Amino acid sequence: MAATFKGGFHIRDRKELTNEKQTVRLPDCDMHIYPMRQHIGAPLKALVSVGDKVKVGQKIADSGEFVSAPVHSSVSGTVTDIKPYFHDSGSMVEAIFVENDKEYTVSDDVCPKDYKSMNRDELLSVIREAGIVGMGGAGFPTHVKLSPKQKVDYIIVNGAECEPYITSDHRYMLENADDIIYGLKVAMKALDLEDGYIGVELNKKNGIESVKASKEYGENIHIIELKTKYPQGAEKQLIKAITGRNVPAGGLPADAGAVVINVATAVAIANAFKTGLPAIEKNVTVSGDAVKNPSVFRVRTGVPVSFLIEQAGGFANVPEKIVSGGPMMGISQYNTDYPVTKTTSSVLTITKAEKTYDPDAPCIRCGRCVDHCPMRLMPMKLVQASKKDDVDMAQRYNILECIECGLCSYICPANKNLLQFIRMIKPEVMKKVREEKNNGK
Numbered sequence: 382m383a384a385t386f387k388g389g390f391h392i393r394d395r396k397e398l399t400n401e402k403q404t405v406r407l408p409d410c411d412m413h414i415y416p417m418r419q420h421i422g423a424p425l426k427a428l429v430s431v432g433d434k435v436k437v438g439q440k441i442a443d444s445g446e447f448v449s450a451p452v453h454s455s456v457s458g459t460v461t462d463i464k465p466y467f468h469d470s471g472s473m474v475e476a477i478f479v480e481n482d483k484e485y486t487v488s489d490d491v492c493p494k495d496y497k498s499m500n501r502d503e504l505l506s507v508i509r510e511a512g513i514v515g516m517g518g519a520g521f522p523t524h525v526k527l528s529p530k531q532k533v534d535y536i537i538v539n540g541a542e543c544e545p546y547i548t549s550d551h552r553y554m555l556e557n558a559d560d561i562i563y564g565l566k567v568a569m570k571a572l573d574l575e576d577g578y579i580g581v582e583l584n585k586k587n588g589i590e591s592v593k594a595s596k597e598y599g600e601n602i603h604i605i606e607l608k609t610k611y612p613q614g615a616e617k618q619l620i621k622a623i624t625g626r627n628v629p630a631g632g633l634p635a636d637a638g639a640v641v642i643n644v645a646t647a648v649a650i651a652n653a654f655k656t657g658l659p660a661i662e663k664n665v666t667v668s669g670d671a672v673k674n675p676s677v678f679r680v681r682t683g684v685p686v687s688f689l690i691e692q693a694g695g696f697a698n699v700p701e702k703i704v705s706g707g708p709m710m711g712i713s714q715y716n717t718d719y720p721v722t723k724t725t726s727s728v729l730t731i732t733k734a735e736k737t738y739d740p741d742a743p744c745i746r747c748g749r750c751v752d753h754c755p756m757r758l759m760p761m762k763l764v765q766a767s768k769k770d771d772v773d774m775a776q777r778y779n780i781l782e783c784i785e786c787g788l789c790s791y792i793c794p795a796n797k798n799l800l801q802f803i804r805m806i807k808p809e810v811m812k813k814v815r816e817e818k819n820n821g822k
């Protein structure tokens with residue numbers, strides 16, 4: 382039987398729009414834009430100035446802090462500007478503009494490395510210098526993730542890809558299975574583990590077969606078939622399904638003895654060692670009803686999303702919504718000027734929302750939100766607390782455990798947007814907890 386967790390729900394996934402199409406390499410793009418925030422952690426400083434020539438794989442922004450990850454140029458060319466620019470978080474972020482000379486001259490620093498002859502610190506240093514972060518969207522620096530304070534027993538590659546529409550990881554499984562396992566083996570060595578795990582939802586059976594057929598596959602690599610259910614790819618739910626362990630409330634995966642990396646992250650690790658190229662390229666799904674030819678593209682970072690949409694044939698219908706990421710947890714965008722970063726996994730162009738919400742709808746007490754919440758919370762109680770602005774009540778009902786998967790809103794027959802209310806009060810609870818901690822309570 383396929384591994385899974387309690388709760389969750391199989392939602393219509395629309396993956397058929399792209400999952401059988403070969404990944405498309407983009408043609409040259411004239412201008413690449415590199416926001417200096419593509420990770421969680423310390424802010425970066427530009428290492429280049431306007432007028433400088435840069436090469437493919439050259440580091441263009443970095444910080445001296447451990448919890449950070451440098452940014453590299455994905456093309457060769459000239460730095461034409463450094464200024465605040467659109468970012469898929471919704472804010473303006475300082476960005477480096479590079480005019481592509483289309484020669485793709487590779488930086489002298491780029492060279493293959495033999496991971497088998499390296500010790501843990503050397504491996505982590507290569508991963509850090511390659512700017513690798515959670516490429517599925519999280520953006521947490523991978524060298525930090527692979528340096529847990531606790532001894533861990535599991536390294537898991539997350540191939541669940543449970544958000545509707547997105548097939549970027551699925552295409553990696555079909556076209557880059559060797560790299561996924563190679564990246565996993567590097568992570569296993571960094572964590573001193575003999576075995577590695579790859580969790581894949583059963584709606585990607587050919588992906589599972591492809592990974593098993595890889596020349597890198599062996600008996601210490603365990604492919605775990607996961608039930609197709611949202612949010613199977615959320616870290617806590619994935620760890621529960623594969624290890625049977627619970628991540629403690631307020632804790633990290635390492636507290637349950639596990640480290641999870643995304644499929645795209647494993648591929649980026651493989652590239653950093655096999656070719657020496659840093660995190661400058663990734664699969665991005667462009668899908669939804671508004672675009673003419675939904676596709677998965679292999680994209681050099683810095684390409685404006687408007688260019689991606691052109692390559693997907695442009696708009697067939699007027700989009701009601703553009704989303705960076707999946708429809709459940711992604712971020713709605715104001716325009717298509719923002720560039721692809723290391724954490725962009727998809728661009729969705731949606732003509733009509735799957736569901737419209739009624740802010741005043743009364744709860745009919747059906748209990749569906751409770752039955753399906755993957756964190757075993759009582760979402761309607763959190764909504765009550767939010768409406769009353771009752772921080773203590775929200776805390777009592779464990780709001781900080783909410784992973785903001787949006788399933789309660791999706792599943793509610795009264796069309797209540799529960800997540801919206803949860804997001805309204807959650808920061809207040811976080812503030813209260815921080816203050817209590819500072820006061821030594």
Ligand code: SF4
Nearest residue numbers: 754783784786787789
């Ligand atoms: S958004 Fe939060 S409360 Fe709602 S189902 Fe997901 S984890 Fe549960």
Ligand code: SF4
Nearest residue numbers: 744745747748750793
């Ligand atoms: S799913 Fe909606 S209607 Fe049902 S209990 Fe939850 S909030 Fe109320």
